[in-house]
Amino acid sequence: MKRATGGLAAVLIGSMLLTACGGQSGESNDAPPGTTSIEASQEVRTLLQNNCMSCHGPDxxxxxxxSLQTIGSLLSREELYTVIADGTRAMPGFKDRLEEQEMEALADWLADQKEAE
Incomplete structure (x- = not known):
């Protein structure tokens, strides 16, 4: 019984990750579309809404x-670009979905998101 329960839990978690991450609708389950306190260019806001907010939240x-709110304090612009393009174990890569210029715009903006000094 434990084996079946563990397998079921793994399938449910995997399903949640697949359906939650990388959504293209621009909508979030936490807030209506376009409702965010993020200050960014329209291009970056659209990229964030269409590719990031479904997993990382509306803000x-x-x-x-x-959280990506202070990710620039943890990762360099180059590291952020690599994560966006290639993904990680839990995050899908976006090099097949986004243009290089779009990934660069996201990496540049995220690199500026640092802890207040």
């Missing part, structure tokens, strides 16, 4: 994925 506070 990038973290949800299924970690």
């Amino acid at each position: 990038l506070q973290g949800r299924v994925g970690p």
Whole structure:
């Protein structure tokens, strides 16, 4: 019975990750579309809404994925670009979905998101 329960839990968690991450609708389950306190260019806001907020939350506070609100304090612009393009174990890569210029715009903006000094 434990084996069946563990397998079921793994399938449910995997399903949640697949359906939550990388959504293209621009909508979030936490807030109506376009409702966010993020200050960014329209291009970056659209990229964030269409590709990031479904996992990282409407204000990038973290949800299924970690908070990105101060990610620039943890990762360099180059590291952020690599994560966006190639993904990680839990995050899908976007090099097949986004243009290089779009990934660069996201990496540049995220690199500026640092802890207040």
